[in-house]
Amino acid sequence: MAKKKSKDTKELKTKVKKLRAKVKALKSDLSAAPAPAASAAQTEAKSVTISPLAPAKFPDLPEIAGVEFASAAAGVKYAGRTDVMLARIAPGASIAGVFTTSSTRAACVLDCQEKLAMRSPSETGAAIIVNSGNANAFTGKSGQESVDKVTGAVADALDMPISRVFSSSTGVIGEPLPHDKIVAVIDSLTQRLSPAGIEDAARAIMTTDTYPKGAFAEVQGEGGKIKIAGIAKGSGMIAPNMATMLVYIFTDAKITPSRLQKMLSRQVDDTFNAITVDSDTSTSDALIVAATGKSDAAEIADLRSEPAKAFEAGLREVMMDLAHQVVKDGEGATKFVEIRVTRARSNEDAHKIAMSIANSPLVKTAIAGEDANWGRVVAAVGKSGAEADRDKLKISFGDMVVAEKGWRVPDYSEEAASAYMKNDELVIGVDLGLGRASKSVWTCDLTHRYIDINADYRS
Amino acid sequence: MAKKKSKDTKELKTKVKKLRAKVKALKSDLSAAPAPAASAAQTEAKSVTISPLAPAKFPDLPEIAGVEFASAAAGVKYAGRTDVMLARIAPGASIAGVFTTSSTRAACVLDCQEKLAMRSPSETGAAIIVNSGNANAFTGKSGQESVDKVTGAVADALDMPISRVFSSSTGVIGEPLPHDKIVAVIDSLTQRLSPAGIEDAARAIMTTDTYPKGAFAEVQGEGGKIKIAGIAKGSGMIAPNMATMLVYIFTDAKITPSRLQKMLSRQVDDTFNAITVDSDTSTSDALIVAATGKSDAAEIADLRSEPAKAFEAGLREVMMDLAHQVVKDGEGATKFVEIRVTRARSNEDAHKIAMSIANSPLVKTAIAGEDANWGRVVAAVGKSGAEADRDKLKISFGDMVVAEKGWRVPDYSEEAASAYMKNDELVIGVDLGLGRASKSVWTCDLTHRYIDINADYRS
Structure with missing residues (x-):
């Protein structure tokens, strides 16, 4: 009896200690809070604690020939942080994608799926435009109108058909997307496109992620190296939001869209479909791969060849790395x-x-x-x-x-x-x-x- | 900006207040904790906070003719609290049951299913013996041996075949069931059997439940009233345990086992199979119904008759009431x-x-x-x-x-x-x-x- 009592008391004391520490930590948070004049960006930075499982730093991602990035602060939801990223992919690129299976998926997801199914000629190049702060999900008919406005503006600015402009949105759901704010920064984005902008792009797509996520692999193709670099966001939320995972992978491999899609589809089950934070599937999950064909390596034509196997292994490595990073940034994760x-x-x-x-x-x-x-x-x-x-x-x-x-x-x-x-x-x-x-x-x-x-x- | 800052500060202050209240409450818990000489039962009672969704009191359950209860403190896991209940059901009773679909179900569940499938003659009466504190789950071959020891001892004491003694166990898993402790109290239990013991029985099967659960219905049969009374436990756990739901319903209706089983099976989907606390299914869930046939009402022979419909509705009402009480005692539930x-x-x-x-x-x-x-x-x-x-x-x-x-x-x-x-x-x-x-x-x-x-x- 006495032993049990003392164990209970000990537990309670430990608990009290923890709560006191919490109170103390919160007090210090309070006193350290920025003065009213501080910017919203600072206030936000203050409130985010980096996941204890985060990698030490964002990896040094190499440039992928034929891909350029730019990001901007459009003020979709918050002022003072980048929230739109644009990627331009050179003519001749193959695009493949996999998306959420949710039956209530967002307008931009349906739009991407439709455009990929159209198999438009690749001579015109392609683009990916992504915003955080608003998911454009469950926004009725206005959802598709917003997608058309944003992808149409990118198509005009980059002189390519709208069928080659893919979009994603992540953030609050059920609110109309302020597409005018995004359209307003597109000119500025197109003027600042740079092959070196991938890390900023990874930051622009974050919502309540505590760190940007990037991964890289290089494999031996036939007659040259092939590079694969990817970025991802997930999985955090701001009420009334939902966790969303967005992934963009770029490679200079030379490969047809159908072969790229085949490899992507067979690697997704063991990577992104094999992770879970809380069993809740988003309406907006999207993974898009773009292959520019700018590598010196020969085209990957036979999927059973050694270079094809090496490329698929590299693609899988990048996908797995990003998938694990998403779990490591799972809400509240410590293990x-x-x-x-x-x-x-x-x-x-x-x-x-x-x-x-x-x-x-x-x-x-x-x-x-x-x-x-x-x-x-x-x-x-x-x-x-x-x-x-x-x-x-x-x-x-x-x-x-x-x-x-x-x-x-x-x-x-x-x-x-x-x-x-x-x-x-x-x-x-x-x-x-x-x-x-x-x-x-x-x-x-x-x-x-x-x-x-x-x-x-x-x- | 200023507005956002003040909102954040307010939230933090509220949080601090809550934590202080928690610390204060814990302090008072600590100072109010019994002296080392106090019993374990007192210590336990102290540590349990009744669910805010609990009913005001345990309902006044009527006696069901042909059913008697007794409970005892066998010290299965803790000393000083009742942890075994025995129900004796008079000769002629029909028994029906539904059980967890888990593929790793406990020995006592497999044993109940086997015994029900045997359709032993009912002239000998029947018994239900339940212990809390140990689930006898994932205990290898010794699990069935323990079930045989306990149900065998009850069969001997009450002079009925072992095939008519049903058992359940709930509590820690992976620990051998201390069946000797249970067997040791069986004589005492059989000597104290009483038709009025159902509330004590409801308490004896609790683990981390915060209140005992009972429900009652009375319906008009052909030529007399039919009473239905039930008790349940769920859903709490003590690490390394798992939530378990156990339900026992008693009625004086006159009905064959197969008709009783049919009604039970078709009502379980909308009642117990329609509740969830945390999506985790136990290895030990069991629901047993015993119909003693002691009511003045005629036998329920035609399931489409008015009395049959009234009985099934009453059975459903008791099942639904108990199912809702289990959710209201869900771990940490406030809604x-x-x-x-x-x-x-x-x-x-x-x-x-x-x-x-x-x-x-x-x-x-x-x-x-x-x-x-x-x-x-x-x-x-x-x-x-x-x-x-x-x-x-x-x-x-x-x-x-x-x-x-x-x-x-x-x-x-x-x-x-x-x-x-x-x-x-x-x-x-x-x-x-x-x-x-x-x-x-x-x-x-x-x-x-x-x-x-x-x-x-x-x-």
């Missing part, structure tokens, strides 16, 4: 977690089980609490609807097997398991012992900060 | 929310969409923040995988239509919507405008307390 499912009966089963664990609030809160709670992993396997045999299941944390044959291992050590959970990056392994399919997905923990971001604060 | 989907193409679509909204962390955190964030509802509809047409969708909060025809309504009032969100009980309506199917499900909000319960504290 980056791989769920590695092996020996499932089928690929579908492996995916279902991995996602069931990755989206389980109980698993995610246990990870936040650094609790080696393998029982919740078992429960998430059980509820997935996929085939599983309780008595064949093996659960590991890192290299440590914690449960097998329907029970925890005889030499299970709570201390060792708990020590492992203190790592920033975790691997939870689930071996089903049924078949040969395997699948990894990536997720983050569910913390108080997630609730803070999504419930306590309103825009 | 009880009905998601009412209408005019879907099919029942499956209506269910998918309702559950997609009810389980969306973004919708649930918005509700916690009293934020009329209909955009997140639209996004949850979109990701559900069910048929939906953005431009036909109508979203309501209570009686207030907030969005229709692909956009928010022209006279949308943020103030009115926000005022509505302050209610404890909310109805979110989604009219798909596609077909004739409809479905309601019930959920709660996602709050800091959910994270506290599942991440901050470890058992």
